[in-house]
Amino acid sequence: MASHPNRISRFNIASLALGLAFLYLPIAILVIYSFNGSRLVTVWGGWSLRWYHEFFGDRAMIDAAWMSFRVAASSATIATLLGTLAAVALSRGERFKGRTLFSGMLYAPLVMPEVITGLSLLLLFVAVNAERGFWTVTIAHTTLTLCFVAVVVQSRLGSLDRSLEEAAMDLGCDPVRAFLAVTLPLIWPAIIAGWMLAFTLSLDDLVIASFTTGPGSETLPIRIYSEVRLGVKPEINAICTLVIGLIAVVIVVASLATKLSSAQAKSAAPL
Amino acid sequence: MSVRRIFARPARFAVIAPYLWMVLFFLVPFGFVLKISLSQTAIAQPPYVPVFELTQGAAAIKAAFAALSLDNFRLLVSDDLYVLSYLRSLVVAGVSTSILLLIGYPIAYGMARLPRRWQSVAMMLVIVPFWTSFLIRIYAWINILQHDGLLNKILLALHLVSTPVVWLSTDSAMYLGIVYSYLPFMILPLYATLAKMDPALLEAASDLGASPGRAFWLVTFPLSLPGVLAGVLLCFIPITGEFVIPDLLAGSDSLMIGQTLWLEFFTNKDWPVASAAAVLLLVLLLAPLLFYDRLQRRQLEGTR
Numbered sequence: 001m002a003s004h005p006n007r008i009s010r011f012n013i014a015s016l017a018l019g020l021a022f023l024y025l026p027i028a029i030l031v032i033y034s035f036n037g038s039r040l041v042t043v044w045g046g047w048s049l050r051w052y053h054e055f056f057g058d059r060a061m062i063d064a065a066w067m068s069f070r071v072a073a074s075s076a077t078i079a080t081l082l083g084t085l086a087a088v089a090l091s092r093g094e095r096f097k098g099r100t101l102f103s104g105m106l107y108a109p110l111v112m113p114e115v116i117t118g119l120s121l122l123l124l125f126v127a128v129n130a131e132r133g134f135w136t137v138t139i140a141h142t143t144l145t146l147c148f149v150a151v152v153v154q155s156r157l158g159s160l161d162r163s164l165e166e167a168a169m170d171l172g173c174d175p176v177r178a179f180l181a182v183t184l185p186l187i188w189p190a191i192i193a194g195w196m197l198a199f200t201l202s203l204d205d206l207v208i209a210s211f212t213t214g215p216g217s218e219t220l221p222i223r224i225y226s227e228v229r230l231g232v233k234p235e236i237n238a239i240c241t242l243v244i245g246l247i248a249v250v251i252v253v254a255s256l257a258t259k260l261s262s263a264q265a266k267s268a269a270p271l
Numbered sequence: 272m273s274v275r276r277i278f279a280r281p282a283r284f285a286v287i288a289p290y291l292w293m294v295l296f297f298l299v300p301f302g303f304v305l306k307i308s309l310s311q312t313a314i315a316q317p318p319y320v321p322v323f324e325l326t327q328g329a330a331a332i333k334a335a336f337a338a339l340s341l342d343n344f345r346l347l348v349s350d351d352l353y354v355l356s357y358l359r360s361l362v363v364a365g366v367s368t369s370i371l372l373l374i375g376y377p378i379a380y381g382m383a384r385l386p387r388r389w390q391s392v393a394m395m396l397v398i399v400p401f402w403t404s405f406l407i408r409i410y411a412w413i414n415i416l417q418h419d420g421l422l423n424k425i426l427l428a429l430h431l432v433s434t435p436v437v438w439l440s441t442d443s444a445m446y447l448g449i450v451y452s453y454l455p456f457m458i459l460p461l462y463a464t465l466a467k468m469d470p471a472l473l474e475a476a477s478d479l480g481a482s483p484g485r486a487f488w489l490v491t492f493p494l495s496l497p498g499v500l501a502g503v504l505l506c507f508i509p510i511t512g513e514f515v516i517p518d519l520l521a522g523s524d525s526l527m528i529g530q531t532l533w534l535e536f537f538t539n540k541d542w543p544v545a546s547a548a549a550v551l552l553l554v555l556l557l558a559p560l561l562f563y564d565r566l567q568r569r570q571l572e573g574t575r
Binding site: 007008009011012013014015016019020022023026027029030033081082083085086088089090096098102103104105107108110112113114115116117119120121123124127139140142143146150154158197200203204206207211221224225228229232236237240243244247251255 | 293546
């Protein structure tokens with residue numbers, strides 16, 4: 001073994017396998033228990049779709065899910081637009097005034113504790129007397145997710161061969177045309193992946209939505225959270241499984257999109 | 272070079288919309304947090320006394336500045352409750368980040384050793400949970416950890432314990448939840464630096480007589496330090512302000528600052544104190560935040 005220092009060892013495989021098991025087992029257990037026929041969450045009562053029926057009969061839960069879906073779709077769309085523009089500006093623009101401030105504002109929300117982001121946005125909405133509900137949550141989620149989109153698109157732009165754009169301009173394209181004809185098709189997969197990431201982040205968020213929403217417009221995580229605080233309910237297992245299913249579809253689409261782009265862009269996609 | 276020059280002008284226009292958006296919805300709101308943290312609590316809607324209204328002219332502004340008060344901050348640093356929750360946040364974030372590094376490193380190392388083809392599969396598998404809802408993943412653990420949950424059942428069946436162990440509402444459950452939720456954030460930057468390493472370096476070390484362990488500590492680990500740093504910051508900063516995980520998994524006898532802030536805001540409706548808590552949390556995290564910002568900028572923009 002010492003003669004092949006780069007060969008994968010048993011220890012490498014074991015830590016990888018254990019790590020993946022740790023990541024996936026709890027989710028797998030949750031999905032399995034969502035098909036449990038028993039009312040007691042912990043007793044197995046045979047396979048059943050009963051909790052899914054329960055969910056589809058739960059008006060408040062359906063409303064919350066619909067609200068979350070609308071917020072996620074709209075905020076992801078606005079965020080993708082703004083985030084792509086930001087990425088283009090940072091990777092193609094020259095030094096402009098306030099560039100450091102701009103990139104700082106783009107990278108900080110990636111790690112900023114959500115309680116701070118949520119509280120500060122709420123105080124803004126209160127100060128301007130905005131009616132809290134769909135739009136305030138959408139704006140809040142756009143602010144958070146556009147940063148993720150910008151990072152994903154920017155890393156793709158960074159790995160792009162500049163000579164292609166140069167060639168387009170040598171052939172007489174103006175910069176905007178060169179961007180639309182050459183660059184945009186090449187970064188398209190990253191833009192799609194960015195949208196998907198923004199969509200799932202919005203669908204997932206509890207803290208920022210709790211601060212910025214108003215009475216009567218609950219998102220799904222807020223609803224789930226208030227149920228979970230009261231204890232484990234089998235219906236929640238079913239809802240969570242549905243959300244996981246939706247996200248799985250999103251991931252498959254996003255990974256097909258990134259597969260079209262180079263492996264290098266893919267390695268930067270998650271952050 | 273010419274491309275950059277020609278692109279510069281349209282790119283400058285591209286920046287306008289996202290720039291304005293971030294100033295309006297990220298920077299300006301901090302101003303409001305600061306302003307309200309300096310104002311007095313009131314039983315009203317919204318529950319604070321406005322510090323100043325620009326519409327009332329210069330005299331009013333001057334009067335308002337005189338009324339600014341640091342009372343909320345004085346309260347925060349003098350009351351044990353707040354001081355303890357700041358300390359607890361730092362301790363929890365420090366301990367969890369260390370555990371994450373200890374667990375995440377071997378996993379990332381294993382990934383980087385896989386054949387190329389399998390690396391992208393493994394990476395996909397690590398990313399997927401990152402896309403899955405945070406809340407759902409915590410909820411999955413509540414299912415397992417509850418009194419008559421799967422974990423206790425297994426422990427009882429194996430006769431490792433004779434009575435069900437209380438897992439929920441304990442610090443161990445909270446650490447488990449945090450490590451579980453943040454593991455992808457630790458693995459991915461580590462993997463990114465480890466995968467870029469030249470395998471010839473380890474061969475050289477081995478040819479020169481270094482044992483695998485020595486080669487690891489002398490070659491691999493020092494070279495992976497940028498990834499270690501990125502992973503540590505990516506975990507430490509958000510964990511310090513974490514709310515959901517301690518709220519659902521830890522006991523309620525000692526709170527993290529995120530919980531205290533939430534409590535002041537939603538339960539006590541004391542917006543000024545909540546804002547002051549947010550300002551202090553931000554100050555606490557300023558150094559790691561700036562550090563992270565520099566790292567991110569170097570990584571994304573350093574190619575030029």
